Amino acid sequence: MxxxxxxxxxxxxxxxxxxxxxxxxxxxxxxxxELTGPKEGCGTGECGACTVIVDGKAVNSCIFPIPEVEGKSxxxxxxxxxxxxxxxxxxxxxxxxxxxxxxxxxSGMIMSAKALLDHNxxxxxxxxxxxxxxxxxxxxxxxxxxxxxxKAGELIRQKK
Amino acid sequence: MSNLLYVGKGTPRTIEVDKVTGRAIYxxxxxxxxxxxxxxxxxxxxxxxxxxxxxxxxxxxxxxxAVLTGHNIPDVRVGFLRDQTVLxxxxxxxxxDEVAAVAAISPEIAEEALDLIEVEYEELPxxxxxxxxMKEDAPLIHEVDARGKPIRxxxxxxxxxxxxxxxxxxxxxxxxxxxxxxxxxxxNQCCMGTSGCVAEFDMNNDLTFHSQTNVVFLGKQRxxxxxxxxxxxxxxxxxINPVVGGSFGTKLDTDIYEFICIxxxxxxxxxxxxxxxxxxxxxxxxxxxxxxxxxxxxxxxxGRLTFRKAEAILDNGAYTSWGATTPSVMVMxxxxxxxxxxxxxxxxxxxxxxxxxQAMRGYGNPQATFAVESSMDELxxxxxxxxxxxxxxxxxxxxDVTPMRLKITSCGLEDCINSVKQKLxxxxxxxxxxxxxxxxxxxIHVAGGARVYKSDGHGxxxxxxxxxxxxxxxxxxxxxxxxxxIISQMVAEALGFRPEDVSLTLGDTGLCLWDAGTHxxxxxxMAGNAAVRACEKVKQQILELAVENIPKxxxxxxxxxxxxxxxxxxxxxxxTLISKPEYLDIKDRMVFPKSDPEHPFFRIxxxxxxxxxxxxxxxxxxxxxxxxxxxxxxxxxxxxxxxxLSCTYAFGTTGIEVEVDEKTGEVKILQLFAAHxxxxxxxxxxLKGQIYGAAYIGAxxxxxxxxxxxxxxxxxxNFLDYKMLTAKDVVPVEPIVIEPGDEDGPFxxxxxxxxxxxxxxxxxxxxxxxxxGVRIKSLPITPEKVLAALKEKRK
Numbered sequence: 001m002x003x004x005x006x007x008x009x010x011x012x013x014x015x016x017x018x019x020x021x022x023x024x025x026x027x028x029x030x031x032x033x034e035l036t037g038p039k040e041g042c043g044t045g046e047c048g049a050c051t052v053i054v055d056g057k058a059v060n061s062c063i064f065p066i067p068e069v070e071g072k073s074x075x076x077x078x079x080x081x082x083x084x085x086x087x088x089x090x091x092x093x094x095x096x097x098x099x100x101x102x103x104x105x106x107s108g109m110i111m112s113a114k115a116l117l118d119h120n121x122x123x124x125x126x127x128x129x130x131x132x133x134x135x136x137x138x139x140x141x142x143x144x145x146x147x148x149x150x151k152a153g154e155l156i157r158q159k160k
Numbered sequence: 161m162s163n164l165l166y167v168g169k170g171t172p173r174t175i176e177v178d179k180v181t182g183r184a185i186y187x188x189x190x191x192x193x194x195x196x197x198x199x200x201x202x203x204x205x206x207x208x209x210x211x212x213x214x215x216x217x218x219x220x221x222x223x224x225x226a227v228l229t230g231h232n233i234p235d236v237r238v239g240f241l242r243d244q245t246v247l248x249x250x251x252x253x254x255x256x257d258e259v260a261a262v263a264a265i266s267p268e269i270a271e272e273a274l275d276l277i278e279v280e281y282e283e284l285p286x287x288x289x290x291x292x293x294m295k296e297d298a299p300l301i302h303e304v305d306a307r308g309k310p311i312r313x314x315x316x317x318x319x320x321x322x323x324x325x326x327x328x329x330x331x332x333x334x335x336x337x338x339x340x341x342x343x344x345x346x347x348n349q350c351c352m353g354t355s356g357c358v359a360e361f362d363m364n365n366d367l368t369f370h371s372q373t374n375v376v377f378l379g380k381q382r383x384x385x386x387x388x389x390x391x392x393x394x395x396x397x398x399x400i401n402p403v404v405g406g407s408f409g410t411k412l413d414t415d416i417y418e419f420i421c422i423x424x425x426x427x428x429x430x431x432x433x434x435x436x437x438x439x440x441x442x443x444x445x446x447x448x449x450x451x452x453x454x455x456x457x458x459x460x461x462x463g464r465l466t467f468r469k470a471e472a473i474l475d476n477g478a479y480t481s482w483g484a485t486t487p488s489v490m491v492m493x494x495x496x497x498x499x500x501x502x503x504x505x506x507x508x509x510x511x512x513x514x515x516x517x518q519a520m521r522g523y524g525n526p527q528a529t530f531a532v533e534s535s536m537d538e539l540x541x542x543x544x545x546x547x548x549x550x551x552x553x554x555x556x557x558x559x560d561v562t563p564m565r566l567k568i569t570s571c572g573l574e575d576c577i578n579s580v581k582q583k584l585x586x587x588x589x590x591x592x593x594x595x596x597x598x599x600x601x602x603x604i605h606v607a608g609g610a611r612v613y614k615s616d617g618h619g620x621x622x623x624x625x626x627x628x629x630x631x632x633x634x635x636x637x638x639x640x641x642x643x644x645x646i647i648s649q650m651v652a653e654a655l656g657f658r659p660e661d662v663s664l665t666l667g668d669t670g671l672c673l674w675d676a677g678t679h680x681x682x683x684x685x686m687a688g689n690a691a692v693r694a695c696e697k698v699k700q701q702i703l704e705l706a707v708e709n710i711p712k713x714x715x716x717x718x719x720x721x722x723x724x725x726x727x728x729x730x731x732x733x734x735x736t737l738i739s740k741p742e743y744l745d746i747k748d749r750m751v752f753p754k755s756d757p758e759h760p761f762f763r764i765x766x767x768x769x770x771x772x773x774x775x776x777x778x779x780x781x782x783x784x785x786x787x788x789x790x791x792x793x794x795x796x797x798x799x800x801x802x803x804x805l806s807c808t809y810a811f812g813t814t815g816i817e818v819e820v821d822e823k824t825g826e827v828k829i830l831q832l833f834a835a836h837x838x839x840x841x842x843x844x845x846x847l848k849g850q851i852y853g854a855a856y857i858g859a860x861x862x863x864x865x866x867x868x869x870x871x872x873x874x875x876x877x878n879f880l881d882y883k884m885l886t887a888k889d890v891v892p893v894e895p896i897v898i899e900p901g902d903e904d905g906p907f908x909x910x911x912x913x914x915x916x917x918x919x920x921x922x923x924x925x926x927x928x929x930x931x932x933g934v935r936i937k938s939l940p941i942t943p944e945k946v947l948a949a950l951k952e953k954r955k
Contacts, residue, residue, distance in 0.1 A: 036189040037182020039405075041352050042438040046879035049352060077182035091180040098170040098849040102640025103179030104186065104352040104405030129887040136879060138350050138406050139640050141856030144849055144885040 004020045008069045011079025017066065025069055027060035029076060037077035037107040041136070048135030051108035052076045058115035060134070077107035080114060089155035090114055090148070099148030101139030109135045113149045121156050123149075165747075166649040167907045170845035171659050173646045184403040187356040190370055192431040193624035195358070195804035196225050198424045199270035200417060200434070201260040202444060203252035206513040206872030207286035207299065210250060210279060215260060217276040223269035226427040227277070228261045234390040238382075238416070239461075241316070241480040242306035246419045251630055252281070253301055253478035254513055255334045256444040258416050263424040263432050287314070288872055290452075290475045290510035301478055301511035312513040316476055320487035322495060322801040324563030325502030330467025334458030338538040342937040343452040346867040347860075349520050350441055350884050353405015355445060356435035357418050359425035366396045367425075371418060372404045373667075374411040374637045378613070378667045382414045384421065389908075394426035401667025405637035408857075409519030410445055410677055417444070442877030446518030447867055449483035450475045451490075451507075453531035463545045463553045467502035470494055470531060476509040476516060483517030484509045486524025488612075491527045491801050493918075496562035496809075497604045498536070498554035503563050513872045519679070521854065522914045525605055526861060526921060530939060533922030537929065546590070547926065548581050551602060556811065565795075566604075566809060570910075572604060572837025572898045573811040579896045580815030583833045593933055595822060596830070599926025600815040601919030606762045607839070607910035608807025608902070609792045610680035617791035619673020622651060622694040624702065624784045626774050628767030630655065630662045632691070635675030636683045637667040641913060642846040643683050644815075649842055650688050650906055654695035655702075656746030673787060681810065681911030682840060688906025690790040697786035702766055703741035703763045705773045705782065706751045710738050712894055713772060714761045731761070738762050745894050764807055792904070807904045810911060812836035814855065814919040818927040822950060825943030827863060827928060834916055835896035840908030844897065850915040851895040858920025860885045866940050 001020040008015060010033065017032045029035045029052065038061050041049035045060040052061045053075040081090040090110045093099065100106045109132055116123055116131035123131065128149045129142070137145060178184040215227045230249025238246055248257045260277050264270035292298055293314040302311050331337065358370040367387070373379035376399045384399050404411070417434050425432040436444065455470040455914050476484050487507035494505040540550035555577065560568040580600055581587075589598045609616045621633040632651055638644055648662035665671055675686070714733070721728045737753040738744060745754050752763040773782045795803035817831040839946040841847040864883040868875040876882045885891065895916075902907030921939055929935045934949035 022763045035182065036185060039186070039353070041354065042879055044438070044878060044880075047352065047438070077180075081181060086812065087177075087180070091177075092182050095174055095177060098173065098642070098845045099180050100173060100176065101177065101642065101849060101853065102404065102406040103184055104640075105714075106179050107182045110180065111819075114165050120437070129890065136352065136884055136886060137214060138352050138408065138857070138884070139853045140849060141852035141854075141891065141893060143852040143893060146887070 004067060006066055006070050008071060009073040011075055014152065017068055021067050023066045024062055025052065025064040025066055025074070028066050029061060035076055035078055039104055039107060041104065048112060049105050049108040051111040051135060053111055053115050056118065058112045059060065077110055090152040093148040093152035097148040097151055098144045099140065105135055105137045109137065109145060111151065117153055117156060121153055121154060164653060166659055167403065167653045167842055168840065169225060169629045169843065171645055171649050171843055173645050174660065175648060175664065177478045180876045186353050186405050187370065187372055187402045188353065188435060189435070190358055192358060192360060195431040195433055196263040196265060196428055197267040197270050198261055198263045198421055198432045198434040199267065199274055200258050200420060201274045202449065202800055203255055203257035203259055204279070205253055205281050205283055207284040207516045208252050208281035209284060210248065210252060210259070211282050212280040213249070214278040218262060218273040221269065221273045221276060223265045223374050224262060224273045225265065225430065225631050226263040226424055227260070227273065228423055228427065234289060236386070236389045238386060238419060239479055239481065242683060243302060244479040246416055246423065254515055256515055258420060259295045259418065261424060263428050286513040286872060287510055288514055290473050290512055293510045293512045294688050301513065316480065316484055316509040316511065318484055318509055320507035322503065322505040324492045324495060327467050327469050327502050327504045330502030331458060333460055334466040336539060336543040337456065337458040337460040338535060338542050339456035340535060340937065341452065341454045344530055344939045345450045346447045346869065347520065347865045348447045348867055348882060349408040349410045351406030351408060353411055354436040354438060354441050355410065355415065355417065356433065357421050358431055358433045359421045360431035361425055361429065365392055367422065368398050368400065369422065370400050370402055372411050373399065373414065374400065375677055376401065376637060376667050376669050377635065379414050386419060392942050398670040401637050404637065404639040408521045409523065409831050411639065412519045415445070417785065439877045442867065442882065443874045445480050446483060446516050448520035449486055449517035451527045455531045455535045457535050457539050459539055459543055463543055463550050465500040465554050466497055468494065468500045468611060469504040472507040474507060474509045475514055476511050477514045478511060479516040481516055481518045481885060483519065484870065488797060488801065489524040490528035491564060493525055493532050493604055495564040496566050497529065497602065498551065499556060499560065501563065509669055514641050514869055515874065521857060522917050525603065525680055525914070525918045526858070529601065529603055529918050530922045533919060534925055534935065534937065537599070537659065537926045544623045548577060548586055548600060551577050556604065565804055569904065570839065570900055570902045571811050572900050573813070575898045576811060576813035576835035576837060577602065579835045579898070580813045580833045583896065584815045584817060584831065589817065590930055593931065595931055596817065596819050597927045597929065597931025598815065598817045599923050599925060600813055601922035602813040603811065603915055603918040605810045605915045605918060606680050606806035607810035608683045608685050608904055609794055611794040611796045611805045613676055614796065615674065615791060616676050616794055617789055618675045619787060619789045620687060620690035620694050621673060621785065622691070622698050624698060624766065624770060626767060627772045630657055632662060632664050633672045634664055634666045634687055635672040636678040636687050639678065641683065641850065643687065645846060646684055646842050647687055647691055650691045651695055654692050655699055657749050661749065676891070681913035681915065684909055685905055685911045686790060688909060690788045692906050693788035693790055694786050697788065699746060701742060701784045702746065702748050702751065702769060703744045706744055706769050707738060707741055709769050709772045710751070710762055710764055711735055713764055713768065721885050733761060780804055808902045808910055809858055810837060810915045812915050812919065814923040814929045816923040818924060818931055820928055820931045820946060822932060825947035825950065827924070827941060827946065829859060829891050829924070832891055833896055834893060835898060836912060836915055837898045837900060837910070838912050839902035839905045841897055842901050842909050847897065847912055848895045852893050854868060854914065854916025855920055856885055856891055858917040859891045859924065861917070861939060862921035862924040863940050918929035
């Protein structure tokens with residue numbers, strides 16, 4: 001199959017992917033860049049496990065065509081901790097508040113939450129729930145996920 | 161118990177940091193060198209004769225490494241009743257029937273190859289309703305059984321019959337009786353991680369099987385039996401869990417796709433992966449079993465239950481998996497939820513051409529409790545007694561032995577009902593009928609193991625190394641419930657270490673000891689008990705080494721000091737303080753004399769003791785390690801379905817306030833209180849996580865979730881059309897944790913994995929009745945059903 005060359009920024013690094021144009025961003029991230037964070041839970045944009053941030057917006061990477069990534073900036077769960085290993089406040093908060101159980105939705109859930117907190121570091125509960133409405137979770141009933149995001153917001157606000 | 165350092169604390173799940181950084185390796189992420197991808201071709205019909213399978217075009221497609229059909233694999237039956245083969249070559253009996261399978265160098269090529277396989281069918285008459293299927297002239301789903309004997313009925317040869325006391329006498333003693341029929345439907349477990357496995361044979365024909373199973377040892381046994389039946393007796397199988405993206409029952413049976421994967425790996429001599437799509441998850445995994453119950457109950461003038469008589473019909477689908485055994489759990493609420501002296505329960509499982517069923521969180525209990533708790537409210541009303549009061553009159557109590565012979569050692573049901581009542585402001589809110597209403601439901605469930613097999617055991621190995629690190633090899637599995645954290649807390653507590661000193665290995669038959677499986681809410685109880693026992697031995701080993709080695713360490717220190725400082729005078733120490741293991745204790749990784757914990761010379765790091773025990777010279781060195789195998793004093797159910805199958809039982813009550821929109825039929829949950837007798841919360845934060853999650857699935861079961869089957873075909877195999885609750889569907893769950901402590905539980909704990917789900921749906925139904933006076937008798941309670949009932953009521 002004919003391949004296209006797509007250049008973009010991935011977790012802060014300039015990268016180029018040589019992949020068939022029919023590939024999605026998720027497939028490229030998982031198979032070309034061998035990232036395991038973004039997950040395929042449905043492949044049709046309904047569950048949110050594949051969520052990554054493209055130019056500041058949370059997107060379902062499983063239905064995001066790779067050609068549209070050209071020149072953009074992509075952040076995945078692998079790119080949000082500091083290089084020295086310090087976890088992002090969301091990662092800390094999910095661990096401390098039991099926002100993670102089986103963990104399959106967690107990468108996507110955290111990325112949706114990050115897109116929200118980046119724009120609105122002090123969201124209401126309703127805004128948080130809207131922010132993660134596209135991310136399904138079967139384990140938690142969302143309660144401790146919402147609490148984790150609230151806690152992360154606090155941590156982020158304290159730092160500023 | 162009062163001075164616990166780690167048990168009872170909300171220790172964070174730091175041990176699972178890989179899950180928040182994207183590094184955790186699920187089956188989706190597992191790649192082995194040279195790995196091939198397997199795909200499965202399913203039936204085009206619900207019931208048909210296969211006239212011809214032509215795979216020749218698929219076989220020559222570049223990149224295809226194997227094509228399997230029923231014609232080129234051993235003709236061997238598998239499954240709970242051995243009522244199916246891995247690939248079907250003569251008759252298909254449901255849409256999910258596996259007809260062919262392909263292994264190829266990429267999933268895309270495997271998919272393309274499936275399209276090239278031509279199957280000719282001749283459609284057969286089908287039956288989709290279990291009641292129709294029981295009729296004499298119904299099409300037969302199976303013509304012969306596993307032994308080749310002709311079958312003349314679609315009714316399974318599993319007679320679930322339970323009788324205790326005398327129903328007729330109970331009826332005579334009744335002042336009030338009610339009888340009704342309720343039903344529940346198929347629901348999908350909806351694990352966020354889809355199903356999959358990787359199989360790899362080495363050149364000795366030993367198999368490494370990366371499987372999501374929550375019964376690694378039973379899974380291994382089934383696979384060994386299968387390999388043996390296809391001529392590979394004596395080969396070893398190692399079953400290893402990857403990180404598992406949820407289970408909720410789906411990982412209890414060894415599924416057909418797993419056998420297919422093994423066959424593809426055997427044929428190609430390569431590692432093969434099968435990974436389900438979400439659509440396959442809906443169409444080709446066994447969901448929760450639907451059931452129809454006819455239930456009749458009576459009580460005397462004082463409101464004491466006199467009898468309970470129930471009959472259930474379960475749609476088994478085309479084959480038999482664990483779903484057909486759910487009546488063995490249904491019998492528990494039927495016979496033992498509330499005190500009821502006379503009980504009759506009969507369940508009939510019927511083959512149909514629908515999808516076959518398996519386990520799901522609660523295992524038959526949610527279905528049966530929906531029947532019991534709907535009926536309890538109806539009977540309370542008939543008797544003119546407040547439903548909460550009615551439940552209190554009939555509540556189970558510590559010391560009870562139920563008609564099923566369950567020994568209720570500890571029971572917090574009274575507290576659960578009362579706290580829900582109080583939190584809901586029950587007396588104030590009930591009976592207003594102004595579109596808002598309150599309702600409740602309770603539950604009983606196994607919480608101290610469950611002797612489903614002859615062994616209910618759990619094996620654990622605990623070792624402490626020369627660096628003071630503890631490795632725990634736990635025979636169970638973790639599917640997300642948080643066992644690594646819980647077990648590390650209990651091990652740290654029992655050994656005098658910190659949770660962060662403990663690493664867990666679970667789900668590996670090559671390393672761990674037998675465990676009957678992480679199901680039936682049993683892991684915390686079973687593994688906890690094993691941990692306590694193993695740690696007792698390990699601690700004794702450390703203390704014995706300490707008695708031997710502390711004096712040596714102290715004296716060699718003195719000798720060193722003397723060499724450096726000739727004026728140093730060795731202090732006169734009382735070595736009797738540390739002369740026996742029982743004089744010593746461990747805390748915070750330090751060994752010390754109990755009589756003087758801060759002793760300046762005798763307080764020494766455990767790691768140093770272990771190092772010194774290791775490096776002592778020929779034939780003398782020792783390691784610190786112990787195993788414990790905990791098998792609780794429980795009984796298997798006998799032929800009458802009686803026996804004390806668990807060491808202890810969980811009780812709980814869910815109380816709900818709803819608001820019903822009488823124009824749209826929509827139901828909103830305003831409050832949900834989930835009170836649970838948990839014995840002791842090992843980790844209150846993780847425990848609440850179990851309650852929140854279970855209540856949410858329960859709310860979905862009550863209100864929205866439904867696999868829609870039309871003539872056997874799943875019509876809504878995706879998350880748009882199958883309505884799982886989202887973060888926007890707010891269910892304000894408030895757990896009420898009641899901790900009376902259980903004498904048999906580790907640190908007093910009971911199991912809590914499943915209970916939160918069980919009483920949610922009936923509590924919703926009861927609250928709706930209180931709000932608008934209509935009783936919805938089939939799940940889920942959709943706006944359409946509410947509207948129809950309201951319309952009917954107005955007539």
